[in-house]
Amino acid sequence: MQLEKIVKQGILYDFYGELLTKHQREVYEDLVLNDMSLAEIAEEQGVTRQAVHDLLRRCDKLLEGYEEKLGLYEKFRRTRELTGEIREMAEKCRRSGDLSLVPKIEELSEKILDIV
Amino acid sequence: MQLEKIVKQGILYDFYGELLTKHQREVYEDLVLNDMSLAEIAEEQGVTRQAVHDLLRRCDKLLEGYEEKLGLYEKFRRTRELTGEIREMAEKCRRSGDLSLVPKIEELSEKILDIV
Structure with missing residues (x-):
């Protein structure tokens, strides 16, 4: 991820992270806060790299959707x-x-x- | 509904209404903002009074859940x-x-x- 995007997503996560599921939060924190790679997260979670990628994209969209609606x-x-x-x-x-x-x-x- | 509860739900709706679906918002506004009865809303929506009641209870729970998580x-x-x-x-x-x-x-x- 580009730095600018990581920062923006980190900020949105700060505001709306509570609205994600526990599983989504764990994976998201591994990537954005713990700086793990997709491959590392995939191994840890026992899923494919693609599955991690899809989950993260869904989280991004959810967080952006919340910001569009609530604008916190x-x-x-x-x-x-x-x-x-x-x-x-x-x-x-x-x-x-x-x-x-x-x-x-x-x-x-x-x-x-x-x-x- | 008791007045105190109506006021509280109206406030939560102000903060989180955008997170409900369009249909949920319509029914919720009919009850809380437009002061319609369950029977009137049921007739307008072409559903049973019980269905309206269930939808409103679900909305209440959703709004309260958002407040628990975001505390706006x-x-x-x-x-x-x-x-x-x-x-x-x-x-x-x-x-x-x-x-x-x-x-x-x-x-x-x-x-x-x-x-x-």
Whole structure:
């Protein structure tokens, strides 16, 4: 797998792994988290390399389907942006003593609730 | 259904409704959002009252299962608490001009990211 894809699938697994079956999770973790090869996983599971490949493709599709429906990663990304802006505003406010930034903090904080 | 249960199921439906099938969503919305009776839904769908009852019970279990696994409602509840605290701190800070509250805002904002 390309690194970018591994990272993306790892992130989706973080959000939706609980929705996979125990068996799917085991195989997925062997590949993405434990960095095992398809051949190694196949030997461990006593199945063909093709069977492992198919299972992993199905997991990828499931995880991507969940993201399309629930968008938790996208929501996390937007929440991270907003909390970053809040911290930035708070820091500016603290350093400069400029209280005019505080209402902006309140506004950003409300925006977070609209996302999650 | 008891009111408390209807509210709870409505909230879970808000979070996980997308994971149900189109048919499950239609029936669920007729009951919970459109306030139709089981008999009315059964007539509309051309099935027995028992079939509607079974489908709704299955939906309830699915939605509760998703909450057990992903906990989005619980995460939302905690995020709402934290954004509420941020707004409260910001308001106090704005009214009193007391900048000593600002680091607390930064801290609360980081806590949100640990939840979502």
